[in-house]
Amino acid sequence: MGHLQRTILAGILAFLPLAITIWAVGLILDLLSGVGRPLVNALAGWAGMVVPKLTDVLTSDTVAWALAIVTTILLFYLLGLLTRAVIGQRLLGLVDTVMNRVPVVESLYRAVRQLLASFEARDGGSQRVVLIEFPSPQMKTIGLVTRVFTDVDSGAQIAAVYVPTTPNPTSGYMELVPVERLVWLDWTASEAMQFIVSGGTAAPNSIRFNGNTPPPPAG
Incomplete structure (x- = not known):
């Protein structure tokens, strides 16, 4: 048996x-x-x-x-x-204008547009892929920085990090994390998604788990 x-x-x-x-x-x-x-x-x-x-x-x-x-x-x-094409960009601009004037739909449309725009390649194809401390300081998980804010009280930089879940990266949650607590990776978004979907079996051979590096320039 x-x-x-x-x-x-x-x-x-x-x-x-x-x-x-x-x-x-x-x-x-x-x-x-x-x-x-x-x-x-x-x-x-x-x-x-x-x-x-x-x-x-x-x-x-x-x-x-x-x-x-x-x-x-x-x-x-x-x-x-x-x-x-130029005419296509104008048509998309017209669609954006119309959608942004439709109640209820406007907020959803704008949020999706901004999320997709944040995933576009930056700096020669690299993405803002990071590690954040979760669920404890000794453990980390993969996240994608979608935006960086400034704390009105302290002036500190706060990152909005989308954390995809395994094995379905389309479901996840948002974390607000101080920039200095992030570990910035040189992975692309594609590599991060492969890592998440595969449960960690498909990944680059090395990872920066500890320490911190300056974030990539905004772009």
């Missing part, structure tokens, strides 16, 4: 990484498919008026699912091209 249990456990541990990867990829593909499905349905309706038999083909589950994914990726690509 001991041999059987150990062998089954070894099989489960060998299968889990593949299963989790397949689940994550499937979830992403389903999200992409959901975005593009209305356009595929509209295309199927238009094609049905020209070639009626195409409607059944385009609306079949597998074909519609695949076409929706391709359509969504193409839309994101075109949106990226538009964003990098």
Whole structure:
């Protein structure tokens, strides 16, 4: 029984990484498919008026699912091209203006925009990845500095640190930490996310756990 249990456990541990990867990829593909499905349905309706038999083909589950994914990726690509163009930047500015005037939605939209902007690459691709003391001074966890404030009473620099959770980095919490208590890492945000999602198994070979270094320049 001991041999059987150990062998089954070894099989489960060998299968889990593949299963989790397949689940994550499937979830992403389903999200992409959901975005593009209305356009595929509209295309199927238009094609049905020209070639009626195409409607059944385009609306079949597998074909519609695949076409929706391709359509969504193409839309994101075109949106990226538009964003990098002058007219696209003006349109995004117009969207920001409209969204910032909608009650309730305005606060959520602005918060998401600021959070995403804080994760953009800075200083040649490095990110403000830090270690903070949690849950005790002898233990630390990974965080991402999203903003630095000034204490109105003491003038000290206070960092807003987003702390992602394992294995889902989209859920987490905020910590306000004095800048001098942070340990600044030379990791990128991608490396930090890989570390978090993998439970620490995927990480650079070295880490600065103790001591402090000056924060990177704001940018």
